[in-house]
Amino acid sequence: MQDEVLYDVQVIGFLEEIWGDGFLSPGGPDEVARVLTGVDLAGGHVLDIGSGSGACGVLLVQQHKAAQVTGIDVEDPVCEAANRRAQAAGLGDRFRILKVTPGPFPFDASTFDAVFSKDSIIHIPDKASMAREAFRVLKAGGQFAASDWLISHDEAPSAQMADYIQEEGLDFAMASPSTYRKAMEDAGFVDVELVNRNPWYAKVAAQELAWLTGPKRSELSDRYGTDFIDHQVAIWTKLVGVLESGEHCPHHIRGRKPA
DSSP states (O other): OOSSOSSOHHHHHHHHHHHOTTOSSTTHHHHHHHHTTTOOOTTOEEEEETOTTSHHHHHHHHTTOOSEEEEEESOHHHHHHHHHHHHHTTOTTTEEEEEOOSSSOSSOTTOEEEEEEESOGGGOSOHHHHHHHHHHHEEEEEEEEEEEOOBSSSSOOOHHHHHHHHHHTSOOOOOOHHHHHHHHHHHTOEEEEEEEOHHHHHHHHHHHHHHHHSTTHHHHHHHHOHHHHHHHHHHHHHHHHHHHHTSBOOEEEEEEOOO
16 A cells, blocks of 8 residues: 555645546546446445545436445545545435545455446556456445556556656556456456447547646646646647557446346
């Protein structure tokens, strides 16, 4: 587990300004709904891996009718933000957030009806262990639905991608679609489906870069600091490049535990 807090209050505030209140990755409620294509959460207990600052957990209850959501994350600032969001939404009894340490999930087998994650399992290096744990905690017939940041191949990142990852400065453990498919199928999942979202996010990220470098930049620099915003512009510039090349390919990942 890293000593440095990756998502502090400043980073949370900035990402929410770009991606929407409570969201630490792009797409908002519409993208959550797309991740859940073909997945029925109504009346179920959902595990939200990497619940961030809580918008997804609230949506899973309010819009997707989950009876209960248990969110897990590894850092205090996001857990505190998510708990505040749950309380403000009046969902304190239906959406709870637990701070956990990396490793096996702290839940009994066959606890959840669904496992959800939005762009968080990139921080889990061992995708095979993640898939086995998701499979273990799901009830028979339960479904896995996630989005994540992927790399298009199993080779070492290109110089362009390595430069982006270094600029981002996060503990990115990017894996390929084939690695995810093998991890899911080896864990026992069936009906495994991967959907490439690169065409969508390549366009969106270009719009985000234009927003960052446009008339709003001065105001953002005043609010977050010039060095911070300059760094974000550098990140987005390199992000757009690896999206345009196709090497960075966000995906939806779905599978089902046999009944």
